[in-house]
Amino acid sequence: MLEELDVDIRLAENGRTALQYAELAPQPDLILLDVMMPGMDGHEVLARLRSNPATRHIPVIFVTALDSPGDEHSGLLEGAVDYIAKPLLAPVFRGRVRNHLELKLARDQLARQNISLEQEISRRLLENQQLATRLQLTLSATGLGIWEFHRDSERMVWNPDLCRMLGLTESPGTLNASLAYLHPEDRPRIEHAIRNPPPPGSEISVEEFRLRHADGHWLWVEGRGQSLRLDEGGDSLLSAGTITDISRRKQIESERQLTSVVFTGISDGICITDPEARILTVNKAFVQVTGYSAEEAIGQTPALLKSGVHGQAFYQGLWDNLHHEDSWQGEITNRRKNGELVTEWLHISAVRDSNGKLTHYVGLFSDLSERREAAERIQYLSSYDPLTDLPNRNLLSDRLAQALINADRFERQTAAILLDLDHFRLVNESYGPPIGDALLQEVARRLQGLLREGDTLGRRSGAEFGFVMANLSHERDAIDLAQRLLDAIAEPFTVDDQTLLLTASIGISLAPRDGNAADDLFKTADIALSRAKQAGRNTFRFYAPEMDADAARRLGLESALRGALKNNELAVHYQPQVSLESGRVIGMEALLRWQNPAFGKVSPGEFIPLAEDNGMIIPIGEWVLSTACAQARRWLDLGLTMPLRLAVNLSARQFRQSDLDRTVARALAESGLPADLLELEITESAFIDDAEDAISMCRKLKQLGVKLSLDDFGTGYSSLSYVSRFPFDKIKIDQSFVEDIIENPVNAAIATAAIVMARSLNLAILAEGVETEAQARFLRGRRCDAIQGFLFSPALPAAEFEQLLAGRTSLPIADIPSSGKQTLLIVDDEPNILNALSRLLRREGFHILTATSPLDAFEHLAKQPVQVILSDQRMPDMSGTEFLARVRQLYPETIRIVLTGYTDVDSITGAINRGAIYKFLTKPWDDDQLREEIREAFRLAKDKQRDSHDGETP
Structure with missing residues (x-):
């Protein structure tokens, strides 16, 4: 039945x-x-077939006579693919067998296809695994880091390479955790790029940014990425990308940029050539030094710059050294494009690659002329002040050290002098630093003109100058220079159409007395300079060893002064002011005194500046004002005198108090003293800093009804503009001018000018410190109103001053002798000469005065008119010509004759030429000739007096 199926059958x-x-x-x-x-x-056979792995896949059909449905069901359950009951129908039987064979064939074919497919899948999986492995190896080799961002979960994944790049052991996990590693400046734009990626197919733009390494340093990286998956709305669900470490590249770029800056900006010339010495490139400095443009130089050889100064041997040696040592350096002279020679320091280096092959030559050269100029300038600035071109502090100290060595060798003295311009800060504040600098230059020029040969002038700092006086024979030389310096500074300066007045303070120290080292001498000179400033400025002081002790005393005094007021150590004394017209007391000045248990009586000149510095002058000044006003009121109530005006000093610091007018008003109100009996004395230093505020305060004080006087006139600026702008009632001439007023023409002229100025402005005038009758008569002769000083009375305690008032004491005022009689003053230090001359000339009817010294002569001249002066030339304190030169300034109407026992033609002739003397006579003299010369002198004096009277304005 199955033969028709064309199959092999086994039975x-x-x-x-x-x-x-x-x-x-x-x-x-x-x-x-x-x-x-x-x-x-x-059934058993089927069971065994199914239990054997080798046969379990073979399909089995039961062919049996058992045709009940239960048997068929059991067979199918046991694993049979079909159940055919006998008897068999051939067509049906063949069809069912054919179907199962075809089904088996299809199943086997499907199995073979599955096996083939599985093999292909395995092959492809293996290939993908190999590709992934190679990709991972490639990524690891390139150092690329991989990142993935899942938007829905905010998950960020970093691959191991990215983690290793940042020194991490694991990925951060979330976007925010990842962003924490970004530099704060970069985070906003990177976060925006990740959260808002472009559509798939487009890359996230490449960004350079910084990530923090685990050890804290920053890495420069480059990142890129793109979207891989979108949601239904088109938004990115997954994006990924790479990160590359570009720190090395950034470093190279920075180095390259720095190299470029150095190459173009360096002041040295650079020339780079190929191995054949053809110029490849030059920098800007090369162009500036040589004059050749880059286009002109490139392609040429350095022989372009050859000067012809060096021979062939020089260049041969250069190349030999370059070939053997790969470098050469030395001084070379080249020629610029314009033909000028330029000396350079040249360094040539050979550049070779890793194989030692020559690739380039690099030449680096600098212009030695500029370097030498710079070195000279540096050397100059190290020793000289650039503003004034004077030696600076260093060179000045060196000059002093050299002067000390020479002085020690030749047993001479050396002076160190420091000069500081007073209140120079005001010039800069008022006119500006340019005017101040120009003024310092003019001061330097003026001071240089006063130096001796071999001396040194330098600028130490600011407005301070230093002098080194070498080979000093006597300290008088230093005094003379100091006075000349003060006089030179006192001359008005004109700078940029501005007329400026200055004064200076000077400190002087001498070697070996005050030290043998430069630093020690300048230190002691600085101490002396401070003393000069404390003395009121516009003066000079020498250093003395006791100055160091003074510093300790100053500290002790300052401490004690703070308790002086509380401990009742202060007192007010009163010095009378006397009219030169009537001799009566017209006022009194309240003067502060301090008696301390430890220091005893302390001079006001010592403790008042301390009070100014530490601010104690404010409460002390208020106490003096209220105490003096109350005392003056008591004397007024007692009727001891006619109303006397009380003068109270105001310190500069006290005057600058904004409530000064209220303080004065309170003192007047509490004491009951009439305002017009109070006179407030103000020094120029009180208003020099801010004139407008000072004028405003003076007006407030005048509104109270008090009087104002300008104290210490002549010691400061003494400017007529200041006096005219302020509402002063009186001017007080400082005692420093009165002290030698009868013999010092300068001080006499200042005092006289002050009197004339005061009268022209309708101001009262008073002179302080009058101690002699001669001084009083001199001032009275110049129409000074009043005086105060020891001639009448020192400052007295209140009780003693009250007794003086009660006694009605007055100053005897002698009548000024008439100028009608002929008065002759004879000056000679030898009494027998004076007696002989007096006897000889008395017969002529002259009123004869005699003096054994110039000082005595000045006393006579101050007390009465003298027409003719006969002076000896040779006197111990002062020569006759010097004495008469001063007399000419003080009393120009006198006729002055010198009597000398030796011939000093040059000095006497010079005195005659200057007008200091009328003529000179020699010893021994001829009596008749001498009498005739004196008669002629009186006739000349009479003519001069008549001419002066005729020239007076009626």
Whole structure:
């Protein structure tokens, strides 16, 4: 029945044989199995076939006579693919067998396809694994880091390479955790790029940014990426990208940029050539030094600059050294494009690659002329002041050290002098630093003109100058220079159409007395300078060892002064002011005194500046004002005198108090003293800093009804503009001018000018410190109103001053002798000469005065008119010509004759030429000739007096 199917058929008579045949190759494609068989039925055979892995896949059809539905069901459950009951119908039987064979064939074909497909899948998986491995190796080799961002979960994944790049052991995990590694400046734009990627197919733009390494330093990286998956709305669900460490590249770029800056900005010339010495490139400095443009130099050789100064041997040696040592350096002279020679320091280096092959030559050169000029300028600035071109502090100290060495060798003295311009700060504040600098230059020029040969002038700092006087024979030389310096500074300066007045303070120290080292001498000179400033400025002081002790005393006094007021150590004394017209007391000045248990009586000149510095002058000044006003009121109530005006000093610091007018008003109100009996004395230093505020305060004080006087006139600026702008009632001439007023023409002229100025402005005038009758008569002769000083009375305690008032004491005012009689003053230090001359000339009817010294002569001149003066030339304190030169300034109407016992033609002739003397006579003299010369002198004096009277304005 099955032969028509064209299949191979294998027959088995029992189940055991069937099991053996089933395992034989080729295995059957289909088994037809009877059920009922001896020994082993079909059910057992099927069970064994299914339990054997080699046969379990063979389909089995039961062919049996058992045709009940239960048998068929059981067979199918046991694993048979079909159940055919006997008797068999051939067509049906063949069809069912064919179908199962075809099904088996299809199943086998499908199995073979599955195996082939699995093999292909395995092959491709292996290839992908190999590709992934190679990709991972490639990525690891390139150092690329990989990142993935899952937007829905905010998950960020970094691959191991990226983690290693940043020194991390694991990925941060989230976007925010990843962003924390970004530099704060870069985070906003990188976060925006990740959260808003472009559509798939487009890359996230390449960005350079910084990531923090685990050890804290920053890495420069370059990142890129793109979207890989979108959601239904088109938004990115997954994006990924790479990160590359570009720190090295950034460093190279920075170095390249720095190199470029150095190459173009360096002041040295650079020339780079190829191995054949053809110029490849030059920098800007090369162009500036040589004059050749880059275009002109490139392609040429350095021989372009050859000057012809050096011979062939020089260049041969250069190349030999370059070939053997790969470098050469030295001084060379080249020629610029314009033909000028330029000396350079040249350094040439050979550049070789890693194989040692020569690739380039690099030449670096600098212009030695500029370097030498710079070195000279540096050397100059190290020793000289650039503003004034004077030696600076260093050079001045060196000059002093050299002067000390020479002075020690030749046993001479050396002076160190420091000069500081007073209140120079006001010039800069008022006119500006340019005017101040120009003024310092003019001061330097003026001071240089006063130096001796071999001396040194330098600028130490600011407005302070230093002098070194070498080979000093006597300290008088230093005094003379100091006075000349003060006089030179006092002359008005004109700077930029501005007329400026200055004064200076000077400190002087001498070697070896005050030290033998430059630093020690300048230190002691600085101490002396401070003393000069404390003395009121516009003066000079020498250093003395006790100055160091003075510093300790100053500290002790300052401490004690703070408790002086509380401990009742202060007192007010009163010095009378006397009219030169009537001799009566017209006022009194309240003067502060301090008696301390530890220091005893302390001079006001010592403790008042301390009070100014530490601010104690404010409460002390208020106490003096209220105490003096109350005392003056008591004397007024007692009727001891006619109303006397009380003068109270105001310190500069006290005057600058904004409530000064209220303080004065309170003192007047509490004491009951009439305002017009209070006179407030103000020094120029009180208003020099801010004139407008000072004028405003003076007006407030005048509104109270008090009087104002300008104290210490002549010691400061003494400017007529200041006096005219302020509402002063009186001017007080400082005692420093009165002290030698009868013999010092300068001070006499200042005092006289002050008197004339005061009268022209309708101001009262008073002179302080009058101690002699001669001084009083001199001032009275110049129409001074009043005086105060020891001539009448020192400052007295209140009780003693009250007794003076009660006694009605007055100053005797002698009548000024008439100028009608002929008065002759004879000056000679030898009494026998005076007696002889007096006897000789008394017969002529002259009123004869005699003096044994110039000082005595000045006393006579101050007390009465003298027409003719006969002076000896040779006197110990002062020569006759010097004495008469002063007399000419003080009393120009006198006729002055010198009597000398030796011939000093030059000095006497010079005095005659200057007008200091009328003529000179020699010893021994001829009596008749001498009498005739004196008569002629009186006739000349009479003519001069008549001419002066005729010239007076009626």
